[in-house]
Amino acid sequence: MNIGIIGLGLMGGSIAKAVKKYSIAKNVYGYVSRESTKKEVLELGLVDEIMDLDALKEQSDVIILAIPVDAIIEMFPQFLDISKNTTIIDLGSTKEFIIENVPESIREQFIAAHPMTGTEKSGPKAAIDELYEGKTVVLCNLEKNENIHVNKAFRIFQGIGMRIVVMDAKDHDIHACYMSHLPHAISFSLANTVMGHEDPKSIIALAAGGFKDMSRIAKSSPDMWTDIFKQNKKNLLSSIEVFEKQMQMVKTMVENDDYEQLKKWMIKANSLHEIL
Amino acid sequence: MNIGIIGLGLMGGSIAKAVKKYSIAKNVYGYVSRESTKKEVLELGLVDEIMDLDALKEQSDVIILAIPVDAIIEMFPQFLDISKNTTIIDLGSTKEFIIENVPESIREQFIAAHPMTGTEKSGPKAAIDELYEGKTVVLCNLEKNENIHVNKAFRIFQGIGMRIVVMDAKDHDIHACYMSHLPHAISFSLANTVMGHEDPKSIIALAAGGFKDMSRIAKSSPDMWTDIFKQNKKNLLSSIEVFEKQMQMVKTMVENDDYEQLKKWMIKANSLHEIL
Numbered sequence: 263m264n265i266g267i268i269g270l271g272l273m274g275g276s277i278a279k280a281v282k283k284y285s286i287a288k289n290v291y292g293y294v295s296r297e298s299t300k301k302e303v304l305e306l307g308l309v310d311e312i313m314d315l316d317a318l319k320e321q322s323d324v325i326i327l328a329i330p331v332d333a334i335i336e337m338f339p340q341f342l343d344i345s346k347n348t349t350i351i352d353l354g355s356t357k358e359f360i361i362e363n364v365p366e367s368i369r370e371q372f373i374a375a376h377p378m379t380g381t382e383k384s385g386p387k388a389a390i391d392e393l394y395e396g397k398t399v400v401l402c403n404l405e406k407n408e409n410i411h412v413n414k415a416f417r418i419f420q421g422i423g424m425r426i427v428v429m430d431a432k433d434h435d436i437h438a439c440y441m442s443h444l445p446h447a448i449s450f451s452l453a454n455t456v457m458g459h460e461d462p463k464s465i466i467a468l469a470a471g472g473f474k475d476m477s478r479i480a481k482s483s484p485d486m487w488t489d490i491f492k493q494n495k496k497n498l499l500s501s502i503e504v505f506e507k508q509m510q511m512v513k514t515m516v517e518n519d520d521y522e523q524l525k526k527w528m529i530k531a532n533s534l535h536e537i538l
Numbered sequence: 539m540n541i542g543i544i545g546l547g548l549m550g551g552s553i554a555k556a557v558k559k560y561s562i563a564k565n566v567y568g569y570v571s572r573e574s575t576k577k578e579v580l581e582l583g584l585v586d587e588i589m590d591l592d593a594l595k596e597q598s599d600v601i602i603l604a605i606p607v608d609a610i611i612e613m614f615p616q617f618l619d620i621s622k623n624t625t626i627i628d629l630g631s632t633k634e635f636i637i638e639n640v641p642e643s644i645r646e647q648f649i650a651a652h653p654m655t656g657t658e659k660s661g662p663k664a665a666i667d668e669l670y671e672g673k674t675v676v677l678c679n680l681e682k683n684e685n686i687h688v689n690k691a692f693r694i695f696q697g698i699g700m701r702i703v704v705m706d707a708k709d710h711d712i713h714a715c716y717m718s719h720l721p722h723a724i725s726f727s728l729a730n731t732v733m734g735h736e737d738p739k740s741i742i743a744l745a746a747g748g749f750k751d752m753s754r755i756a757k758s759s760p761d762m763w764t765d766i767f768k769q770n771k772k773n774l775l776s777s778i779e780v781f782e783k784q785m786q787m788v789k790t791m792v793e794n795d796d797y798e799q800l801k802k803w804m805i806k807a808n809s810l811h812e813i814l
Contacts, residue, residue: 378746398744427743440732441744445752448724451784453807456716458780466813467703468674468717470654474814475751476721481811484804488797495792502789504734506782508727513778516771521764528760531729535757537742538750 263414266291266313266322268337270303272381273353274328275389278308280422283391293318302386319344324414327352332489335363342367349411351375351418355438356493357402357431373415374402374431376438377424382481395423400438402431439497446479446487447502453480539690542567542589542598544613546579548657549629550604551665554584556698559667569594578662595620600690603628608765611639618643625687627651627694631714632769633678633707649691650678650707652714653700658757671699676714678707715773720781722755722763723774729756 265287267274274292281287292309294300300312319325319341327334331354341350342365351373354360364372379397381388399419404412419426429437456462456477491498515524541563543550550568557563568585570576576588595601595617603610607630617626618641627649630636640648655673657664675695680688695702705713732738732753767774791800 378744380746380748397746400744437741437744440735440741441746441749444731445728445748447785447788448728449748449752450804450807451781451788452721452724453810454784454787454803455720455777455781457806457810458784459716462810463813465713465716466810468654468676468713469814470656470673470717472656472721472725472755473717475754476725477810477814478751479748480807482804482808484801484808487804488801491788491792491800492795492797495795499789499792501731502785505727505731506785508730508734509723509778509782509785511730512723512727512767513775516767516775519768521768524767525760525764527730528726528758528763530733531726531756532758532760534729534733534738534742534753537739538745538753 263287263323264289264291264321265418266293266318266325267309268293268315268318268325268327269329269333270294270299270308270386270389271328272384272388272393273377274326275303275306275308275386276391276393277326277328277353277422279389279391280394281418284421284423286418286421289321291318291322299386306386306389308386308389315340319348322348324349324351324418327354330354330486330489331356331360331493334360338363338365338368341365344368344371346371347410349373349414351415353377354493355442355490357400357434357438359493361403361406361431369406370408371411373404373407373411375415375419376400376402376434377419378438378441382478384483384486394419397424398427399424400427400429400434402429402434404428435494435497439494439501443490443494443498444501444505446482447491447498448505449477449480450487453477539563539599540565540567540597541694542569542594542601543585544569544591544594544601544603545605545609546570546575546584546662546665547604548660548664548669549653550602551579551582551584551662552667552669553602553604553629553698555665555667556670557694560697560699562694562697565597567594567598575662582662582665584662584665591616595624598624600625600627600694603630606630606762606765607632607636607769610636614639614641614644617641620644620647622647623686625649625690627691629653631718631766633676633710633714635769637679637682637707645682646684647687649680649683649687651691651695652676652678652710653695654714654717658755660759660762670695673700674703675700676703676705676710678705678710680704711770712773715770715777719766719770719774720777722758723767723778724781725753725756726763729753
């Protein structure tokens with residue numbers, strides 16, 4: 263099949279490499295809006311051909327939207343004239359708001375997917391062919407899709423080595439919030455805690471593995487993450503509140519010198535790793 | 539020289555391996571209080587000989603305390619009869635409270651050190667010979683030490699490939715708080731946020747790199763970390779308050795749909811990585 267990819271940053275560029283590597287696509291077409299990105303994509307050889315949107319819509323059996331979540335919704339009007347046989351897959355980190363906004367006329371051919379993978383890097387140069395291998399992809403509300411489209415999505419995601427999990431969009435948005443959106447809010451906050459100190463440089467001179475791990479995702483793209491926080495606002499706010507209660511708890515235990523309780527609380531945190 | 543190590547978990551076991559690897563020690567002696575640990579240490583061959591405390595004190599040129607921070611202070615009375623030529627080095631994560639509690643009669647021979655390295659693992663089996671290589675060790679308040687002891691500490695830490703940073707204990711405790719103690723409090727809190735959810739298993743099924751990194755140090759030893767939080771109480775509480783303000787900030791920006799401000803705040807967080 264021919265696969266058209268819209269957006270060739272970390273996620274789109276990596277899927278372009280993966281579908282080539284596993285010979286899933288006969289041709290991989292790309293569409294990018296920025297001229298500078300176009301040049302980079304061509305130099306890196308991520309796709310067989312860069313096209314304008316109309317040509318890509320006409321020649322692709324599957325179109326993959328690998329752009330920020332707000333941009334996905336903004337593009338919908340441009341797919342209203344697409345063939346019924348073309349599958350559209352989005353890779354956005356939020357699912358409920360996107361699904362609510364899919365025009366009814368393309369709903370059956372629109373597959374809502376979220377690959378649970380990524381790095382803190384972005385842009386075409388960040389693309390790596392093993393990004394998806396062995397990772398989980400969540401597909402949401404498939405009962406609304408026609409089988410031919412579901413099958414094409416399965417062929418691609420299984421073909422690049424992913425574990426497929428099917429889930430309701432509402433549940434996905436809660437789970438993804440705890441596993442990804444809340445951790446990003448925390449990591450950005452930790453980075454800004456340190457950057458707000460009068461002398462961040464001499465503090466960071468002592469950074470070791472723990473801090474590096476905790477602040478890694480604070481390097482993530484502000485454009486992408488602003489949209490995700492916006493679209494998953496409700497879940498994010500309630501998860502922050504649950505997390506804040508835990509921070510208040512540790513503060514209270516230390517303030518009150520309640521170290522027996524503190525140790526029990528740490529033992530409970532340890533237990534996460536029995537199921538992780 | 540002969541090096542005696544008290545406590546042969548991750549830190550002590552790894553330094554035992556490192557001083558052997560780089561031929562810094564002629565003999566490495568070990569002292570452990572628990573019988574079960576003793577057996578493990580011998581099976582792993584971490585030291586040349588396990589000794590009782592009196593023998594270790596007599597035969598070591600340098601004694602390294604690689605035990606939890608409260609245990610370090612509890613041991614001080616047992617060093618009052620030690621030779622003036624024996625260097626004592628502690629590897630604790632807090633420095634001010636330990637230094638305040640060093641008996642005056644051994645102050646000149648007591649080197650307060652904090653190697654900024656570790657993993658989330660603990661116990662003799664966690665010991666690895668490259669734990670210290672290329673990492674930073676902070677030495678505090680060296681003006682109180684005699685040169686022969688400072689020189690021995692330098693020989694050991696440089697010899698195992700560490701970068702030495704000299705710092706006042708007060709500053710160390712603030713810096714270590716931001717780089718290590720606060721991140722641990724956050725990671726434990728994030729783990730307990732998820733473990734407190736009604737269905738942690740199905741949430742964790744979607745865990746990817748971001749969450750794994752953010753929760754890794756929540757696996758750390760509760761015994762060790764309770765003591766660290768206790769000894770660095772004042773700095774920990776104020777750093778948690780600074781961090782909580784950042785969490786409140788992200789909550790307020792999302793609540794008020796102030797996404798321009800949110801993006802700026804994320805861009806500021808990104809800038810950490812220009813100096814990290």
